[in-house]
Amino acid sequence: MGGYAVLKGSSYTLAITPDMVLRSGTTQTTEKAVNPESEYLKELPKHLRSYEDAVSYLPNQVYIGNKTPEDLAAEEFPWYDKKTEGKREGKYGEIMPQDEFIGLIQICDVFDLVKLEKAFAKETGKKLAAHGLIGVERAAILDKNEDTQEEIAKLVKEEHAEPLYHDGKLVGAVKRAHDIDVNLSAHVMLENLVTKASSVLSLLHLVKTTGIDPSEIEYVIDCCEEACGDMNQRGGGNFAKAAAEVAGLVNATGSDARGFCAGPAHALLNAASLVKAGTFKAVAVTAGGCTAKLGMNGKDHVKKDMPILEDAIAGFSVLITADDGVSPQIRTDIVGKHTVGTGSSPQAVIGSLVTNPLDEAGLKLTDIDKFSPEMQNPDITKPAGAGDVPEANYKMIAALGVKRGEIERKAIPQFVKDHGLTGWAPTQGHIPSGVPYLGFAREDMLAGKIKRAMIIGKGSLFLGRMTNLFDGVSFVIEANDGSGAGETAGIDEGRIKELIGEAMREFAGSLLSK
Amino acid sequence: MALLKDKKVVIIGDRDGIPGPAIEECAKSAGAEVVFSSTECFV
Numbered sequence: 001m002g003g004y005a006v007l008k009g010s011s012y013t014l015a016i017t018p019d020m021v022l023r024s025g026t027t028q029t030t031e032k033a034v035n036p037e038s039e040y041l042k043e044l045p046k047h048l049r050s051y052e053d054a055v056s057y058l059p060n061q062v063y064i065g066n067k068t069p070e071d072l073a074a075e076e077f078p079w080y081d082k083k084t085e086g087k088r089e090g091k092y093g094e095i096m097p098q099d100e101f102i103g104l105i106q107i108c109d110v111f112d113l114v115k116l117e118k119a120f121a122k123e124t125g126k127k128l129a130a131h132g133l134i135g136v137e138r139a140a141i142l143d144k145n146e147d148t149q150e151e152i153a154k155l156v157k158e159e160h161a162e163p164l165y166h167d168g169k170l171v172g173a174v175k176r177a178h179d180i181d182v183n184l185s186a187h188v189m190l191e192n193l194v195t196k197a198s199s200v201l202s203l204l205h206l207v208k209t210t211g212i213d214p215s216e217i218e219y220v221i222d223c224c225e226e227a228c229g230d231m232n233q234r235g236g237g238n239f240a241k242a243a244a245e246v247a248g249l250v251n252a253t254g255s256d257a258r259g260f261c262a263g264p265a266h267a268l269l270n271a272a273s274l275v276k277a278g279t280f281k282a283v284a285v286t287a288g289g290c291t292a293k294l295g296m297n298g299k300d301h302v303k304k305d306m307p308i309l310e311d312a313i314a315g316f317s318v319l320i321t322a323d324d325g326v327s328p329q330i331r332t333d334i335v336g337k338h339t340v341g342t343g344s345s346p347q348a349v350i351g352s353l354v355t356n357p358l359d360e361a362g363l364k365l366t367d368i369d370k371f372s373p374e375m376q377n378p379d380i381t382k383p384a385g386a387g388d389v390p391e392a393n394y395k396m397i398a399a400l401g402v403k404r405g406e407i408e409r410k411a412i413p414q415f416v417k418d419h420g421l422t423g424w425a426p427t428q429g430h431i432p433s434g435v436p437y438l439g440f441a442r443e444d445m446l447a448g449k450i451k452r453a454m455i456i457g458k459g460s461l462f463l464g465r466m467t468n469l470f471d472g473v474s475f476v477i478e479a480n481d482g483s484g485a486g487e488t489a490g491i492d493e494g495r496i497k498e499l500i501g502e503a504m505r506e507f508a509g510s511l512l513s514k
Numbered sequence: 515m516a517l518l519k520d521k522k523v524v525i526i527g528d529r530d531g532i533p534g535p536a537i538e539e540c541a542k543s544a545g546a547e548v549v550f551s552s553t554e555c556f557v
Contacts, residue, residue, distance in 0.1 A: 260555075261555075344533040344534075344535040344536050344553075345532075345533075345536040345539075346531075346532065346533075346536070374530065374557065381556070381557055384556070385556075386528075386556040386557055387530070387531070392530055392531065393530070427557045429557075432557070458529070458530075460553070460555035462552070462553050468534075468535065470529065470533060470553070
């Protein structure tokens with residue numbers, strides 16, 4: 001089956017930001033506001049991991065592609081008390097240390113809002129200049145920092161700037177972008193610059209992993225969960241073009257797609273449809289991470305004497321292009337959607353997202369080799385009482401299969417094992433939502449190990465208090481049989497001439513036969 | 515079922531478990547008065 005847009009590649013990045021856990025995670029900021037003397041706040045710093053520990057954490061190595069979901073499933077649970085051989089660089093991306101990430105935030109700031117302490121900036125600038133994807137030119141901005149720590153402390157104390165800490169020391173600050181506008185406050189600017197910087201890092205890795213010429217990417221869709229704008233248009237946007245600018249995607253425009261955790265699945269459907277329609281030949285879907293969710297389940301982790309596992313700002317990018325005859329196709333005709341009328345019972349949700357689209361395509365649940373719903377790392381969620389989220393999804397899919405007579409009741413655990421995946425993604429909302437599997441899915445399809453996968457995005461719209469509704473979309477990715485290469489290449493003059501020629505021949509033939 | 519009859523109930527549903535509106539329907543059918551219902555996202 002040909003003519004679909006294809007999954008050309010994806011990238012995944014993490015930045016380990018323990019100081020941001022303390023100062024920007026909403027669990028911590030809320031605690032500081034309501035219970036500043038709490039035991040939790042006193043205990044928390046002792047539970048922060050070093051960069052090295054975060055790198056040698058197996059789920060993080062899976063996220064950047066050095067280990068596989070199968071490696072993770074084979075490892076005895078829990079994982080936080082074990083170390084694996086960890087590398088900073090991975091097949092799909094990297095794990096960046098906090099100091100370099102703070103430097104990258106400044107590189108992503110085009111309004112001179114980020115101020116770094118001179119010595120810190122100099123050291124960090126050297127590291128970023130030596131970074132293969134950032135380099136001397138981008139890192140040069142760090143050399144312009146002249147502020148002392150005292151001057152930065154003054155900005156924080158007197159100018160409402162948001163402090164930036166590294167190893168417990170004040171190393172910089174993000175200034176407010178307006179003196180009254182709350183949407184341009186220092187807090188919001190830091191949150192948005194962090195999102196932008198992590199998206200940029202992922203885009204740079206996407207260009208590297210796919211080998212695409214950055215000038216060939218024509219459109220970028222950002223699908224994070226933040227909003228940028230001012231007091232007159234709070235979510236005006238757009239992160240996509242802002243990140244594309246820093247990543248050097250000179251021929252791209254873009255826009256932001258939102259849907260809470262379902263954002264990435266919506267964005268990928270948009271991207272695949274734009275490519276299939278011939279509107280653009282290469283579209284990148286990208287998202288940075290969020291400071292607010294750092295240490296979100298920290299209270300339970302501290303209570304159970306565990307390290308704070310939510311210490312990473314994550315990012316990912318995906319490249320969707322016209323059919324190359326090789327890469328897995330995005331079947332934009334096998335799409336599930338949770339509609340306004342679907343209802344909220346778990347059966348209704350899974351029915352709308354999983355079984356309805358498969359029924360329409362004449363496929364059974366077992367025709368899908370792997371399902372990728374919410375891929376949250378259970379090491380984080382189980383101690384916090386939220387259970388194993390991917391496993392809960394698989395059990396519900398399997399239960400529906402039993403009801404439909406496609407799976408035997410006693411075969412549920414085997415179905416979960418065979419068609420499921422063990423979660424490895426950090427709990428950063430949209431980050432775990434279906435997309436972490438795209439890298440492995442592509443590889444496994446190219447290697448002939450699997451034929452089909454279903455990506456499922458689910459979003460908690462009710463958190464925005466505009467509706468009580470839940471949301472979700474899903475789609476199938478399929479191994480490419482090579483028959484449709486070039487069909488979505490779209491505006492190819494030769495092909496147009498060929499089609500006109502064929503049509504004229506047919507017309508002439510019909511005239512002659514009359 | 516008598517457990518919930520004529521009782522006032524507060525419902526906190528889970529996005530990845532049983533959402534609020536689904537629990538609400540069950541509680542109502544058991545004769546409870548739902549005074550608050552919401553769904554939360556724990557991830």
